[in-house]
Amino acid sequence: xxxxxxxxxxxxxxxxxxxxxxxxxxxxxxxxxxxxxxxxxxxxxxxxxxxxxxxxxxxxxxxxxxxxxxxxxxxxxxxxxxxxxxxxxxxxxxxxxxxxxxxxxxxxxxxxxxxxxxxxxxxxxxxxxxxxxxxxxxxxxxxxxxxxxxxxxxxxxxxxxxxxxxxxxxxxxxxxxxxxxxxxxxxxxxxxxxxxxxxxxxxxxxxxxxxxxxxxxxxxxxxxxxxxxxxxxxxxxxxxxxxxxxxxxxxxxxxxxxxxxxxxxxxxxxxxxxxxxxxxxxxxxxxxxxxxxxxxxxxxxxxxxxxxxxxxxxxxxxxxxxxxxxxxxxxxxxx
Numbered sequence: 001x002x003x004x005x006x007x008x009x010x011x012x013x014x015x016x017x018x019x020x021x022x023x024x025x026x027x028x029x030x031x032x033x034x035x036x037x038x039x040x041x042x043x044x045x046x047x048x049x050x051x052x053x054x055x056x057x058x059x060x061x062x063x064x065x066x067x068x069x070x071x072x073x074x075x076x077x078x079x080x081x082x083x084x085x086x087x088x089x090x091x092x093x094x095x096x097x098x099x100x101x102x103x104x105x106x107x108x109x110x111x112x113x114x115x116x117x118x119x120x121x122x123x124x125x126x127x128x129x130x131x132x133x134x135x136x137x138x139x140x141x142x143x144x145x146x147x148x149x150x151x152x153x154x155x156x157x158x159x160x161x162x163x164x165x166x167x168x169x170x171x172x173x174x175x176x177x178x179x180x181x182x183x184x185x186x187x188x189x190x191x192x193x194x195x196x197x198x199x200x201x202x203x204x205x206x207x208x209x210x211x212x213x214x215x216x217x218x219x220x221x222x223x224x225x226x227x228x229x230x231x232x233x234x235x236x237x238x239x240x241x242x243x244x245x246x247x248x249x250x251x252x253x254x255x256x257x258x259x260x261x262x263x264x265x266x267x268x269x270x271x272x273x274x275x276x277x278x279x280x281x282x283x284x285x286x287x288x289x290x291x292x293x294x295x296x297x298x299x300x301x302x303x304x305x306x307x308x309x310x311x312x313x314x315x316x317x318x319x320x321x322x323x324x325x326x327x328x329x330x331x332x333x334x335x
Contacts, residue, residue, distance in 0.1 A: 295327070
């Protein structure tokens with residue numbers, strides 16, 4: 001035993017087990033490495049987490065979480081979302097990783113995808129749960145879909161220390177039943193020779209560093225038909241993705257048909273300049289963009305969607321099971 005160290009067994013919420021402790025040199029720290037305050041409620045019962053004081057006997061903090069608005073479904077006094085075995089209590093910090101494909105020669109180019117990513121970023125930052133001092137939104141343009149693994153790894157390494165774990169991953173791109181389509185050939189884990197898509201093995205190798213704080217983690221694949229069940233027995237791409245180990249308990253959404261750019265999530269209305277021809281402009285490092293959501297609506301080259309056509313449902317999947325359910329998060333038609 002090193003001088004000034006502690007060997008102790010704990011109950012799940014941090015209360016020490018009687019008679020199962022060895023303390024060498026009056027060691028000050030206890031459960032989760034936090035400093036104890038033995039003068040308040042007895043030995044090892046009160047723990048200083050920095051922002052709040054914790055009572056390990058009842059598994060509750062003595063004051064509310066300063067970022068309680070982020071977690072409306074959890075008591076503001078709870079520890080680790082009441083999941084002390086599988087989760088840890090963090091400061092409420094969150095990382096949002098948003099991808100869009102760029103340099104596309106396909107119809108629509110990159111404008112609508114980049115504008116949609118910028119719109120989502122703005123919506124997150126304008127929400128009541130976002131704290132710019134503690135949360136981070138990262139937007140990344142890509143061409144090779146398989147490079148998502150590298151970019152996610154770099155983002156986690158760069159920002160997790162200061163901003164916490166990932167709570168959201170989104171990608172805006174052209175897509176099909178097999179998932180997002182890049183603008184160049186996929187260099188790793190391709191779905192087939194010469195394709196621009198990544199197979200499920202490649203998606204399963206990405207470590208997103210999902211939050212373990214009890215907060216709801218989400219992912220959106222906003223390309224055409226990623227939430228549509230293909231002919232035959234296969235499930236939709238987002239449902240198959242949700243069955244992967246690295247997406248366990250993550251809620252994944254995808255359009256149940258083709259997706260098109262719209263001003264609102266519940267009502268297809270063309271966005272951009274007259275006729276929806278220009279969605280984003282960049283000049284002298286200043287980016288101006290029109291509010292853009294990629295929403296599911298029946299559309300083809302011969303029959304493009306019209307304003308106020310019926311919006312279709314998003315498929316919402318978790319742990320290998322999915323269902324058609326409502327619209328994505330975003331601005332709805334003003335009443």
